[in-house]
Amino acid sequence: MFWKIIAAFVQGVDGFSDWLGRTVAWLSLGMVAITFLVVVLRYGFGLGWIALQESVVYLHATLFLLAAAYTLKHDAHVRVDIFYQRLGPVGRAWIDLLGTWLLLLPVCAFIAWISWDYVAAAWAVKEASREAGGLPAVFLLKSLIPLFAVLLALQGLAQGFKALAVIAGRPLEA
Numbered sequence: 409m410f411w412k413i414i415a416a417f418v419q420g421v422d423g424f425s426d427w428l429g430r431t432v433a434w435l436s437l438g439m440v441a442i443t444f445l446v447v448v449l450r451y452g453f454g455l456g457w458i459a460l461q462e463s464v465v466y467l468h469a470t471l472f473l474l475a476a477a478y479t480l481k482h483d484a485h486v487r488v489d490i491f492y493q494r495l496g497p498v499g500r501a502w503i504d505l506l507g508t509w510l511l512l513l514p515v516c517a518f519i520a521w522i523s524w525d526y527v528a529a530a531w532a533v534k535e536a537s538r539e540a541g542g543l544p545a546v547f548l549l550k551s552l553i554p555l556f557a558v559l560l561a562l563q564g565l566a567q568g569f570k571a572l573a574v575i576a577g578r579p580l581e582a
Contacts, residue, residue: 411578417566418580426478428474428477433475458542459537501575504570504571508564513561520558526553527547530547
């Protein structure tokens with residue numbers, strides 16, 4: 409019963425992370441198109457809009473923050489290790505489990521906790537761009553920070569459960 413609940417949790421989190429990662433990946437195409445447009449307008453026609461330039465930053469931040477869990481799920485994050493590649497599946501599972509519990513989850517909790525007042529202050533004044541003609545939704549962008557922490561922590565839990573299942577000799581279906 410325990411492993412069925414764990415498997416369902418992992419499957420749900422993995423599925424959501426995959427869907428969200430594939431969805432926000434399209435933002436990179438938007439960033440390229442808008443950057444191209446900004447350059448053509450600026451150097452071809454002498455026109456510029458702060459909001460258009462800021463939208464590239466918003467898209468980049470959104471892509472980075474919302475795709476982090478997808479990156480973790482696919483083990484595509486930066487990994488600096490000496491021993492991991494030489495270990496077998498159980499050894500790797502131990503490193504993944506300990507890394508999740510001792511590093512990833514505490515960092516996610518800290519980010520969520522420390523960003524809460526920052527985001528709340530932005531929402532209290534409906535913070536907008538400091539630039540004239542900038543985007544009026546800085547408070548929405550800042551809201552992605554605690555969301556990032558929650559999504560990354562959920563995927564971290566899923567990865568930790570996968571590692572625990574390997575250690576217990578009951579690997580979960582991929």
